Amino acid sequence: GAVVSQHPSWVICKSGTSVKIECRSLDFQATTMFWYRQFPKQSLMLMATSNEGSKATYEQGVEKDKFLINHASLTLSTLTVTSAHPEDSSFYICSAASSRSLLEDTQYFGPGTRLTVL
Amino acid sequence: RKEVEQDPGPFNVPEGATVAFNCTYSNSASQSFFWYRQDCRKEPKLLMSVYSSGNEDGRFTAQLNRASQYISLLIRDSKLSDSATYLCVVKGQATDSWGKLQFGAGTQVVVTP
Numbered sequence: 001g002a003v004v005s006q007h008p009s010w011v012i013c014k015s016g017t018s019v020k021i022e023c024r025s026l027d028f029q030a031t032t033m034f035w036y037r038q039f040p041k042q043s044l045m046l047m048a049t050s051n052e053g054s055k056a057t058y059e060q061g062v063e064k065d066k067f068l069i070n071h072a073s074l075t076l077s078t079l080t081v082t083s084a085h086p087e088d089s090s091f092y093i094c095s096a097a098s099s100r101s102l103l104e105d106t107q108y109f110g111p112g113t114r115l116t117v118l
Numbered sequence: 119r120k121e122v123e124q125d126p127g128p129f130n131v132p133e134g135a136t137v138a139f140n141c142t143y144s145n146s147a148s149q150s151f152f153w154y155r156q157d158c159r160k161e162p163k164l165l166m167s168v169y170s171s172g173n174e175d176g177r178f179t180a181q182l183n184r185a186s187q188y189i190s191l192l193i194r195d196s197k198l199s200d201s202a203t204y205l206c207v208v209k210g211q212a213t214d215s216w217g218k219l220q221f222g223a224g225t226q227v228v229v230t231p
Contacts, residue, residue: 036221041126043205043223044162093161105150105209107219109161 003027004096006110013084014118020080021113023094029074030096034107035067038091050077084117091115119144122208122222129227131196138192139225141206150209151182153191155202156224162205165191196229203227 003026013019023033032051036044048064050056050071058064068080077096081088091114095107124141131137143151151168166173168180168189179192193200206222 041223043120043122043221045221046218049218091159105152105167105219106164109163112159112161114159 002101002108004030004094004108004110006092006094006113008113009111010114010116012116012118015085016083018080018082019084019115020078021092021094021115023077023079023096023110025075025096025108028096028098028101028108030077031074031099032097032102033071033077034095034097035069035077035079036093036095038093038112044093047079081115084115086117089115089117120222121145121210121220122206124206124222124225126223127226127228129225131193131200131227131229133196133198133229133231135196136192136194137196137227138190139204139227140188140190141222141225142186142188143206143208143220144187145208145210145220146184146187148208148210151180151189152207152209152219153178153180153189154205154207154221156205157202162207162221165204193227196227198229198231201227201229 005024007022035047038044047062048056048058056069071077093112094110097107153165154162155165156162172181177194181190203224205224208220
């Protein structure tokens, strides 16, 4: 149980285009989803936390107008990188948690999406 | 100063040997501690939680030292499959938003035949 999928697993796009990444919890209801970004040889950095049906909470330094997050249902959250530039190239990972798993500090990670902006 | 710091390694370990490494954290109010494992170009996977009394899971032993603000991971009888990057993860104080985890950059372990 507790499987999280991400789509696409990798994407290459031209500078200036927008890219949407989906994160789905396949066998549980995810009341909270987290979006992380990881640059090579660096730690995962939390970008934002989203709760189903409400606006995402962004971490300091993350532009909410550039990284649009929608958590419209208990099994799906999307991250849209708008007007992507080469510096946005990174490994984007989502994680999902149920209200119960959060009490146990447990998050379930998706397999990640590798974005390359040319 | 980073909230969670780790020696990046790599730690080159002969198969069957023991390897240990630490992680330091800056927030003395941190509540929960974990070790995750991350393989190249993959998502992190929970290896084990770290408890105050120390805990063991098979060949893996984790310790927490609150006074010195570090946690450690020891791997005994290393296997080739243990080659990975080990991430130290700390949950901040209780007033942090639910589930907010702080990740270290990882310690790379390479087990050689």
